[in-house]
Amino acid sequence: MSEPSPNARLVRHPDGITAVDTEYIGPGLAAAHLILQDGRAAVVDVGTNHSVPHLLAALDVLGVAREAVDFVFLTHVHLDHAAGAGKLLQALPHARVVVHPRGVQHMAQPAKLIAAAIAVYGEAIYRKTYGELVPIDPERMVAMQDGQIVELAGRKLTLINTPGHALHHYCIIDRGYANVFTGDTFGVSYRALDTAAGAFIVPTTSPTQFDPDQLIGSIDRLMQFEPRAAYLMHYSRVTGLPRLAASLRMQIRALAEIARRHAGDADPAAAIKAEMRALWLTLVRAHGIASAEQVVDGILDKDLELNTQGLMAWLARAA
Numbered sequence: 001m002s003e004p005s006p007n008a009r010l011v012r013h014p015d016g017i018t019a020v021d022t023e024y025i026g027p028g029l030a031a032a033h034l035i036l037q038d039g040r041a042a043v044v045d046v047g048t049n050h051s052v053p054h055l056l057a058a059l060d061v062l063g064v065a066r067e068a069v070d071f072v073f074l075t076h077v078h079l080d081h082a083a084g085a086g087k088l089l090q091a092l093p094h095a096r097v098v099v100h101p102r103g104v105q106h107m108a109q110p111a112k113l114i115a116a117a118i119a120v121y122g123e124a125i126y127r128k129t130y131g132e133l134v135p136i137d138p139e140r141m142v143a144m145q146d147g148q149i150v151e152l153a154g155r156k157l158t159l160i161n162t163p164g165h166a167l168h169h170y171c172i173i174d175r176g177y178a179n180v181f182t183g184d185t186f187g188v189s190y191r192a193l194d195t196a197a198g199a200f201i202v203p204t205t206s207p208t209q210f211d212p213d214q215l216i217g218s219i220d221r222l223m224q225f226e227p228r229a230a231y232l233m234h235y236s237r238v239t240g241l242p243r244l245a246a247s248l249r250m251q252i253r254a255l256a257e258i259a260r261r262h263a264g265d266a267d268p269a270a271a272i273k274a275e276m277r278a279l280w281l282t283l284v285r286a287h288g289i290a291s292a293e294q295v296v297d298g299i300l301d302k303d304l305e306l307n308t309q310g311l312m313a314w315l316a317r318a319a
């Protein structure tokens with residue numbers, strides 16, 4: 001085994017679940033999860049190429065051999081979740097990548113994915129953030145099916161289609177332990193915004209396949225399993241899910257309404273972004289955070305920008 005990286009930031013949760021900070025952009029923004037069951041392991045989302053050493057270090061810290069990893073689940077193929085999968089797979093001889101049927105081709109031939117990311121982020125930021133994507137041998141990929149049950153050492157993991165954030169998105173239902181692994185379907189909730197009231201959550205409407213009705217439908221479907229905890233990529237474990245689900249539904253409707261109302265403006269993006277910011281300031285204050293401007297402009301600023309771009313893409317599709 002290699003020396004554990006001093007940067008392996010782990011948080012151990014119940015039910016054999018460990019969160020690993022993928023150090024995407026900075027700490028505390030994106031978490032991959034490891035599921036350990038009777039000596040076997042699965043990885044839920046990966047991060048980028050730069051995240052791979054952190055994941056391998058986490059396996060070392062937990063005493064999990066690389067041969068013991070059976071699955072790498074990619075909830076969807078957005079690069080902050082999936083870009084490092086090809087590189088990670090080189091270190092995991094027995095792992096198969098489980099991906100939505102719409103994502104298989106992208107992971108085998110990532111050129112389109114790279115072009116899409118450059119369109120969103122610009123070339124310089126793309127290169128720095130993600131590095132060169134390693135294509136995945138199609139023989140090591142499994143295209144998931146809606147309702148499919150995958151067994152990790154007998155632990156049943158149910159995979160369900162969850163469009164709305166992306167058409168290539170699925171979620172993992174860990175029914176025996178009442179957990180769900182939600183990728184980006186159940187929004188983003190940074191631990192820095194936790195207060196006595198609990199977690200603060202916002203939906204992610206990022207480009208290019210956001211659809212409000214689909215996203216609310218997917219959240220409803222997740223909630224039908226009555227989960228106690230959701231594991232989000234951004235960032236990790238939240239509980240008290242009915243309150244969070246209600247907030248997500250309200251915000252998704254509000255953001256779609258804001259976008260529609262400004263569709264004919266001279267500069268719809270600026271107006272949409274300003275109204276989303278105002279909505280979030282109100283919600284952050286109501287959540288008991290006094291320095292609301294600092295939080296919205298300092299922590300939620302990237303989501304504000306990406307959500308605006310995604311709402312613009314949605315308006316363009318609907319037009």
Ligand SMILES: [Zn+2]
Nearest residue numbers: 076078165184
């Ligand atoms: Zn995403």
